[in-house]
Amino acid sequence: MPKAKYDQIYRDLKEKIETEYYAYQEMLPSEHTLVEEYGCSRNTVRRAIAGLTADGYVQPMHGKGVRNIFQPIEQTAFTVGGIESFKESAARNRKVPFTRILQFAEITADKKIERKTGFREGTELLYMQRLRSLDGKPLILDHNYFRKDLTPGLTPEIAARSVYDYLEGELGITISTSKRTLTVERVTQVDEKYIELKDYNCMAVITSQTFDDNGIQFEYTQSRHRPDYFRFQDVATRHRMK
Amino acid sequence: MPKAKYDQIYRDLKEKIETEYYAYQEMLPSEHTLVEEYGCSRNTVRRAIAGLTADGYVQPMHGKGVRNIFQPIEQTAFTVGGIESFKESAARNRKVPFTRILQFAEITADKKIERKTGFREGTELLYMQRLRSLDGKPLILDHNYFRKDLTPGLTPEIAARSVYDYLEGELGITISTSKRTLTVERVTQVDEKYIELKDYNCMAVITSQTFDDNGIQFEYTQSRHRPDYFRFQDVATRHRMK
């Protein structure tokens, strides 16, 4: 729970933007004004604005001001954004989540697994396969690999509820960085068996390596989504070239 | 061309990480050390490190140091990352690009286009449809909408080379933010006509709204990729909850 001042300002401005207290395309108050409003230094205000910029909420313009460029999004499909557990995503998308464990096993990484997951050969791993349903419809098939030594006491029961709740709540692990790759792959027999695919022959696939606050990878996941319920969102800023 | 000191340091460290001058999982020199090396203030060093953190290159650990968590990626498919023109992406993926113009027309936004693109009804637009090939293989189908008043003098000839070169070079437009949505959609007749899809019945689709440095949207693009040559990469950091 960050009580940092810049984070308070960040959240306050974010809410004012989301609730359209500031209109789309409107200028925010100047940094100088915000400094007086919040009773802080200019650096602190700038830090909050930097966060909103990274989120694609505002765009600072040299010499002119900071423009609100936030537009609310339509939430039809299942939208993926930052690092979230399935449970959190479901709540944000206002769906009722359900998880069914298909497999749960302890394995040791071999060369093949090393290439795929990034875990060194010989690493003790927990492997699980989970079918995720939203509002009763099976939509997502997850293949997880957790480092066993970093996730002690992880049982199928926990896996059916929320692994992240357990890791963050019980074990005190801080989840920090996730490197993700998004591809489109052919359906497998397992996909077909558990997910109603109509005539789709592809799945939207997110593979991710997740690191804790020590920079140690504790998870590798492949998450296979039914195409028509998948949506991934992102804001990019152009890096000045050369 | 940014000559900012923090950017110099950012690039220098980035290169040292990419060339494995610092090994994977190794600690970078402390901020204090870097301050002396580069002859700058601590804030400036910290700003460079913040950039590397956002890129997923390093992970700072309170009280311990900054760890290198960069791993080079295998470049088999066509990898998409930040905001890039097709030409730039092709160069980064070491492929020879070719563009064929399928359509080029001036249109006026109606209600339907407004909903899709975010451009207000009545806005004068340039619409173009382009087939992109890499190493001779047709792989990507682009549908672009540009605001006509912001992109004067844009011809089919320019569209065949690089629109971004023209906008940034000739018109002096600064491209800054892009909001992207990634979905998987069924193939259309146009897809089938121009792209060798084997038996795939889906395409990887990136839709994006791009803004200039005034926060004005000047482009809407839908970019349809052949699944087996598509790869999207991303680094996410977990926001502390509540």
Add this chain to the structure above:
DNA sequence: GCCGATTTGTCCGTATGTATC
């Protein structure tokens, strides 16, 4: 367990540069 040294995190005040109006 305590203490001090090291390292990163937060915040402040100020100065100067640059773009806009």
Add this chain to the structure above:
DNA sequence: CGATACATACGGACAAATCGG
């Protein structure tokens, strides 16, 4: 040209986490 606004940079202070003795 001056006023305003954001961008960069510096230096200092204190807090919080880590580590070694």
